[in-house]
Amino acid sequence: MRSGAPVIGLLFNPLSGRIRKRKDAIRRVLAGLPGATCSEVTNAPEIKASVDAFIQADIDLLVIVGGDGTVQGVLCHLFATQPLARWPVLTVVPGGTTNMTALDLGICGKPEFILQQLKGYLLKQIPPVFLQRHVLCIEQAGAAKVYGMFFGVGFIARAVIFSQSKIKQLRITGEIYSGIITFGYLVGLIFGRRDGAWAPVRMSIIERNTGVRHGTYAFLFASTLDRLLFGMRPYWGQEKEPLHITFVRQKPKRPLRSLLALLTGHAETLKEQDGYHSCNTGALELLIDDDYIVDGESYRASSQDGPLRITAAGPIIFLGAGR
Template identity: 55%
Template sequence: MKEEIRIRKIQTGNAKIGLIFNPLSGRIRKHKDVIKGILGRIPGVIIREAKSGHEFRESVKAFIDIEIDLLVIAAGDGTVQAILSDLFKEYIHRDWPVLAIIPGGTTNMTALDLVKYDDLVDSAKKLSACLSENTLPILLKKHVLCIEQSGVDKVYGMFFAVGVIARAVIFSRSGIKRVGITGEIYSGLIMAYYVVGLLFGRCDGAWAPAKTKVVRVGGKNFEGHNSTLFVSALDRLLFNTRPYWGEEKESLHVTFVKQDRQKSIGKYISSIWTLVSGKNTSFKKYDGYHSHNSSMLEMEIDDDYIVDGESYHAASNNGPLRISAVGPITFLTW
């Protein structure tokens, strides 16, 4: 009932709106004053700058306390993930505001699955106009991943990966400078670097497969190592790809590629490129490619993994790592 009231207030221009603005996010850093000025024109918006986990939590609490109807997050995937985790851990769902996300980070996979505007300034202008002119908003419900393991805090987010994808993301955050490049171009350069490494036979260290022993999904067990495995609540990934083809009705997309040491490097690179390009309709289970839609999976894992670009570590002595769908939650899209 509370959410229905909030939605009506957004639709009639009477909503109480809060904005969490991360000035250190990849794209925002270059256009901080411009973006803040555009979003500041939203009638009655309350703006809080936040740059750390502690400040994100303080901002969320302040907005929940005054019962805002819409929470706009101008930041990257990592900030969105931190705020989602805080909301799920600390607040009951009926107290949540509707969420809107401005693509202010480096990659922005979550935002770009929800909004039509890749350009930061265009996205901010369109949202500001929508809320200022009482344009009827479009609302979208999505589930969220809950990643949990015994003895470890739960993590919430929209995209999970282990193996080569996770290692590429971790490398991009710690191993090189971004030299001012953001967005999908930057992510594409990182993936190209990893493809070149595989082409030259790299299969250890930063190019090692995921250290997964067993993956349980869809009522089946899949044993052995996987080159990469990812789980997504998003429909669109980088470069507008949709590298999953499960036909089940559940809300989480699960795709993994079995490691095959006998496969030629050329064939391996070709198949991985085909996978990330979204041209996956010819993949068969016996080729080592698996894609399912599921509401839950478990894996035995001793490895690093990433959730929305943030890295974590799982140890099998803590028991299986479980990923399940929670929600759904309501997003504003434009």
Template identity: 50%
Template sequence: MTLTTRISRLQAGTAKIGCLLNPLGGQVRKRAAAIREALRAIPDLMVCEAQDALTFKTTIEQLLQADIDLLVIVAGDGTTHAIFGHLFAARAPADWPLIMIVPGGTTNMTPLDLGMQGKPEQIIQRLHHYLRQPTAPHLVQRPVLRIEQPDIPAIYGMFFAVGLVARGVKFSRSPVKQIGITGGIFTALIMLRSLFGMLFGRQQSAWSPVTMTLTEANGRMHRGTYLFTLVSALHCLLLNIRPYWGKEPEPLHVTLVDQRHKRLWRSLWPLLSGGGHVLREQEGYYSHNTARMTIEMDDEYIVDGELYRSAPQSPITIAATEPVTFLVL
């Protein structure tokens, strides 16, 4: 079924809607009763709960076989990342249902960047109201990162990072996560710890920079040791951080900060606030937009908060997929 047909059904009030709920998501655990009540209020909504790789796969297969027009994901970035993998393995994005992501996890960069503001149950209630009085839907299209290494199945996600950002995510998997903090406070804690590592942790192996070679689609090569490298299809990251300033008309944003940076204290605000155009490549700050690149390194990296490991002599290729269509309420 075409995307146009699914949009027409949604606008006509005849769309078939399925929901994948991860009961282990950080926000879902805190607000489970209110979220489930809001979901139960939507007539004919097909709700499936899934919480691990196997149930994610079987649930997506079940929902696709039901020929739903809209897939509502109530979960965080990690679950959405896993669902993307199963969807891409099953179909091309043109044959997907529309996607709506309700921020139900510990970190929710993707739905927040798309414009999904509010508590999970409030967003579900907005969906219920929309379905009762449908109008032309507000749709946002974004590509997804396709990350490939030899002999490893492709990985899909919205955000890739190495260096201190990956170290910060690894820190978040430590006992600090067992405290039960979620949402903005947890995000701020991770960002502050990463910032501390950036400023003071260069000599500590746990917070060391990453040595890598990044080759752009046009053949330009960046080789060195970097505090961090970010690649994203998102415009804003956690806490509304906007560390990109490339002007090229390409879908993926890339930023590198060299270990030999200058004036880091003075550069932090423009680097994080979207004012990076004042930073200079000669001083260790570089950002551009592209559709494809290759990275060679022997280190850990993250995709949407999930930790992976690269291998020597095993280049990582990152490319933009065709756009995915999201419903935003």
């Protein structure tokens, strides 16, 4: 960002999960941010138009007030239209049903309080904390590239898709929302469920330099974030690569104990011969006919269109939480 007072663009999604009940309080804080222009968006065309306007205005900082889905919409449009050299610094105020990107940047709390803190930092000209993160690029022949920070297939995708129609009706958001999904999966696992949201996924996994794995899996996820929900770090690869990959075979050994190890940060004890695999890589390909999710948004993959390829784009620069 340029020295002195930065030029700021604020992208505010009033329909995001944690914002609906706080819209008026958030709008009051936004109005008081120095050097800021605010744009309210509720859909993809509005996000694109607002981002284009901010780029034309040569802003230094783009503040995204929304959830992971809003962040993903911004990332997809910026990658599709702008070279990295023209990007502003990004930061995220967690306002969605899920907010993994913000949490990984150390930003947590009520949106209006975080915006007040940002206002204080700007007025006092406190030195910023910049963080670099790569971004997932998901592509398949015949479809537009999708960018995001978290990819999931198998149980993870089914649970998110199911919850969008059921749990969201209860207006539950944040880590409570994610906790209900996790708890529901554990209960289903204990009682041996293998259908519906617990149905496994058949796929071929092609990793760089390790060949092809064919099989049936409970889930697979990939992320460039250092930590996920609840502060979890459910991957244990040692390779110096930006993509963190973890997948679990259907019917692994000691499933309940092992999933607790994933949730509590002791995943390094899990063994591949027991059905658990994690690594860091630069690229991953999947041959799959199933649904997948990227930052809470659902998509469909077909092996007839060739492999679904996941690579790392960036890195891009975020403004993180102050020390």
